[in-house]
Amino acid sequence: MNSSAGPLEGLRDIHLPDPISFWPIAAGWWLIILMAMMGLLAVYLIQRSQKRSARRAALSELQMLEEDYLENGNSSNLACGLSTLLRRITLLKHERSQVASLHGSARAQSLNTISEVVSPSLIASIEIAMYQATSHETTREEAMAWLNSVRKFIRSTS
Numbered sequence: 001m002n003s004s005a006g007p008l009e010g011l012r013d014i015h016l017p018d019p020i021s022f023w024p025i026a027a028g029w030w031l032i033i034l035m036a037m038m039g040l041l042a043v044y045l046i047q048r049s050q051k052r053s054a055r056r057a058a059l060s061e062l063q064m065l066e067e068d069y070l071e072n073g074n075s076s077n078l079a080c081g082l083s084t085l086l087r088r089i090t091l092l093k094h095e096r097s098q099v100a101s102l103h104g105s106a107r108a109q110s111l112n113t114i115s116e117v118v119s120p121s122l123i124a125s126i127e128i129a130m131y132q133a134t135s136h137e138t139t140r141e142e143a144m145a146w147l148n149s150v151r152k153f154i155r156s157t158s
Contacts, residue, residue: 075142086153105120115151
């Protein structure tokens with residue numbers, strides 16, 4: 001070695017590590033991303049299942065109302081059941097404070113804005129039938145039209 005050269009001349013320059021890169025990300029981040037995606041998928045599937053469950057329950061209750069009407073022919077019971085079912089479906093889909101207190105023409109307009117399948121005249125005829133003294137004033141065709149309209153309403157809103 002050269003003795004005339006200073007002792008520092010033999011040293012190399014400082015070697016800095018490579019800067020931390022954004023990509024590829026560490027395995028822990030991949031795990032977190034995967035868990036978040038699985039969580040979102042689970043939430044979606046649960047909500048979808050609950051939505052379908054409510055629709056199935058409403059359609060099965062409508063089927064029971066129809067069978068009861070075909071067996072007994074009591075349109076007053078049918079009208080009461082349809083009115084209750086429509087109210088429950090509406091309460092499921094919209095805020096309770098907005099729709100719970102509605103009745104008469106206001107309720108009919110509200111249902112018509114939700115789905116045009118249920119007309120105000122249909123709701124009016126159901127409400128009239130609920131309070132009739134006899135069930136002979138409602139025709140079978142009118143009752144079947146109620147059932148079909150409510151079935152379409154359930155399918156369109158759920």
